[in-house]
Amino acid sequence: xxxxxxxxxxxxxxxxxxxxxxxxxxxxxxxxxxxxxxxxxxxxxxxxxxxxxxxxxxxxxxxxxxxxxxxxxxxxxxxxxxxxxxxxxxxxxxxxxxxxxxxxxxxxxxxxxxxxxxxxxxxxxxxxxxxxxxxxxxxxxxxxxxxxxxxx
Numbered sequence: 843x844x845x846x847x848x849x850x851x852x853x854x855x856x857x858x859x860x861x862x863x864x865x866x867x868x869x870x871x872x873x874x875x876x877x878x879x880x881x882x883x884x885x886x887x888x889x890x891x892x893x894x895x896x897x898x899x900x901x902x903x904x905x906x907x908x909x910x911x912x913x914x915x916x917x918x919x920x921x922x923x924x925x926x927x928x929x930x931x932x933x934x935x936x937x938x939x940x941x942x943x944x945x946x947x948x949x950x951x952x953x954x955x956x957x958x959x960x961x962x963x964x965x966x967x968x969x970x971x972x973x974x975x976x977x978x979x980x981x982x983x984x985x986x987x988x989x990x991x992x993x994x
Contacts, residue, residue, distance in 0.1 A: 910925045
């Protein structure tokens, strides 16, 4: 074998080796990407399972036991429903106004301070145009300020 033939064979071997390395690299990259995809899918699946468990926990947060106004424990759907029903019936059947003297007793308990005469007169004074202008200028534009639903 002469030198030229040896050179051709070496070139062929080098080219073949480069092609083999390229194929191996492409295969390795494909396997790596496939592995990454599986990892992402696994992580996504775990995240979905966790979200499902959290949703189930939230939706399954039912009241299992409730104490009625006599201190008795009610368990089970109908009993708990009866306690709720009784509570709201009692709540809405009462007068909305306190008994005479209750307000005075409450005010003594919380010890509300007294206004000074200057503060009283300032609070009772009529609103100034300047004060109204300041209040209106602080409102968000395009929003309705009150029941009239007229946007500013």
